Amino acid sequence: MEHSVVVTYSRNVFLPLTNACRNECKYCGFRSSNPVIMDFDEIKAVLNKAKGASEVLLTFGERPDVHRRIKEKLGEMGYSSFMDYLLDVCRFAITKGFLPHTNAGVLDKGELKALRRYNASMGLMLEQAVELECHSNSPGKKPEVRIRVIKDAGKLQIPFTTGILVGIGEKMEDRIYSLEVIADIHENYGHIQEVIIQNFSPKNGTPMENTPPPTAQEMLEVVKAARRILPPDVTIQIPPNLVEDIYPFVKAGARDLGGISDITPDYINPEHPWPELDRIERCLRGEFVLKERLPIYPKYIKLGWYGNEVSHLIHLLSDEEGYRCRN
Numbered sequence: 001m002e003h004s005v006v007v008t009y010s011r012n013v014f015l016p017l018t019n020a021c022r023n024e025c026k027y028c029g030f031r032s033s034n035p036v037i038m039d040f041d042e043i044k045a046v047l048n049k050a051k052g053a054s055e056v057l058l059t060f061g062e063r064p065d066v067h068r069r070i071k072e073k074l075g076e077m078g079y080s081s082f083m084d085y086l087l088d089v090c091r092f093a094i095t096k097g098f099l100p101h102t103n104a105g106v107l108d109k110g111e112l113k114a115l116r117r118y119n120a121s122m123g124l125m126l127e128q129a130v131e132l133e134c135h136s137n138s139p140g141k142k143p144e145v146r147i148r149v150i151k152d153a154g155k156l157q158i159p160f161t162t163g164i165l166v167g168i169g170e171k172m173e174d175r176i177y178s179l180e181v182i183a184d185i186h187e188n189y190g191h192i193q194e195v196i197i198q199n200f201s202p203k204n205g206t207p208m209e210n211t212p213p214p215t216a217q218e219m220l221e222v223v224k225a226a227r228r229i230l231p232p233d234v235t236i237q238i239p240p241n242l243v244e245d246i247y248p249f250v251k252a253g254a255r256d257l258g259g260i261s262d263i264t265p266d267y268i269n270p271e272h273p274w275p276e277l278d279r280i281e282r283c284l285r286g287e288f289v290l291k292e293r294l295p296i297y298p299k300y301i302k303l304g305w306y307g308n309e310v311s312h313l314i315h316l317l318s319d320e321e322g323y324r325c326r327n
C-alpha cells in the first residue's frame with residue numbers, strides 16, 4: 001500500500017453552540033428566530049460521549065449577541081459577550097482533549113487573533129464571491145466582507161477551511177470566479193488547507209424549500225474545475241453525507257471528507273446522516289486509502305502555524321507524518 005493515494009477525514013464532535021444569527025440566508029434550516037444557546041452542562045455531556053474524536057467543531061449563527069435573549073442568557077452564565085463565552089468553550093474543550101475548529105461566520109481581526117490561540121484551524125465558507133438574492137437579508141454574506149475575513153486569517157497564519165456552496169442561484173461562471181478568488185487569496189497568504197465543495201440541500205420551511213439541489217453531474221464538474229483552478233497544495237473536501245457515492249468525486253480530485261462523527265449529527269443537514277466508515281471504504285474501491293487526520297493538516301503542523309494553547313495536544317495526537325496517531 002506504499003504508493004496508495006490517501007483520502008482523509010477528521011473524527012469530530014459537533015457543538016452547535018447557538019442557532020441565533022444576525023443573517024437570514026434563504027437556504028438555511030439551522031437558524032431560529034426563537035433561539036437557544038448551549039450551557040456548560042450540555043457541552044460537558046456531549047464531550048463526555050465523544051471519546052474517540054480529536055476535533056470539536058464549533059459552528060453556529062453569526063454574531064448571536066445581537067439577540068436580546070441570547071445576551072441575557074450569556075449574562076446569566078456570567079459572560080459579558082458571546083466572544084468571552086466562546087473562548088471559554090474552546091478552553092474547556094482543550095482540557096477535555098479536543099482540538100477546536102471554529103466556524104463562527106464573520107469575525108474581526110481582533111476576534112480571529114483571540115481565537116487563534118485556542119484553535120487548531122478555523123473556517124468560513126466564502127459561499128460564492130458574487131452577490132446573490134438568497135443573501136439579500138444576510139449582511140455577513142457580502143463577498144467583500146467574507147474575503148476580508150479569509151485574508152485576515154491569512155495575515156494571522158491561521159490554517160483555514162473555506163469553500164463554496166453550490167446551487168444557491170449562482171451560474172457556472174460564478175463558481176469558477178469564486179474558486180479563482182480563493183486561489184488568489186491562497187497564493188498571497190498560503191493558509192488555505194482545504195476548500196469544501198458543498199451542495200445546497202433544500203430544507204423544509206425555508207424560502208428555498210422547493211429549489212432543486214444541484215445534480216451529481218453538476219457537482220462533479222465543479223470539483224473538476226476546482227482541481228484545475230486551486231493550487232495543488234490546497235485539498236478539496238466533499239461532504240460524504242451530501243453525495244450518493246464519493247468515488248467519482250475522489251476520482252475527480254477530492255481528497256478529504258471533512259469531519260465525521262459517531263455521536264453528533266450534521267446539525268446543518270440533519271436529514272443526512274454520516275455514512276459508516278466501512279461504507280466509505282467500500283466506495284473507495286481499494287484504490288484509495290482512508291486515513292484519519294487532525295483538524296490541522298500535516299503541512300501546518302510542520303510550519304508551526306498553531307496557537308500556544310493547542311500545541312501540546314497537537315503533539316500528543318499526531319504521528320511523525322502529522323496525521324492522527326492512535327495509541
Ligand SMILES: O=c1nc2n(C[C@H](O)[C@H](O)[C@H](O)CO)c3cc(O)ccc3cc-2c(=O)[nH]1
Pocket residue numbers: 010012014055057101102103121122123124125161162194196237257258259260266267268294295296
Ligand atoms: O470550516 C468549515 N468547516 C465545516 N465543517 C467542518 C469540516 O468538515 C472539518 O471540521 C474541517 O475539515 C476541519 O477538520 C463541517 C463539518 C460538519 O460535520 C458539518 C458541516 C460542516 C461545514 C463546515 C463549514 O461550513 N466550514
Ligand SMILES: C[C@H]1O[C@@H](n2cnc3c(N)ncnc32)[C@H](O)[C@@H]1O
Pocket residue numbers: 027028029059125127164165198199200201202203268269
Ligand atoms: C456551515 C455551512 O453550511 C452551509 N449550509 C447552510 N445551509 C445549507 C443547506 N441548506 N444545504 C447545504 N449547506 C448549507 C453553508 O455553506 C454554511 O456556511
Ligand code: SF4
Pocket residue numbers: 021022023024025028029030031060061062105138140
Ligand atoms: S447559514 Fe449561517 S449565516 Fe446563514 S442564516 Fe444560517 S446560521 Fe446564519
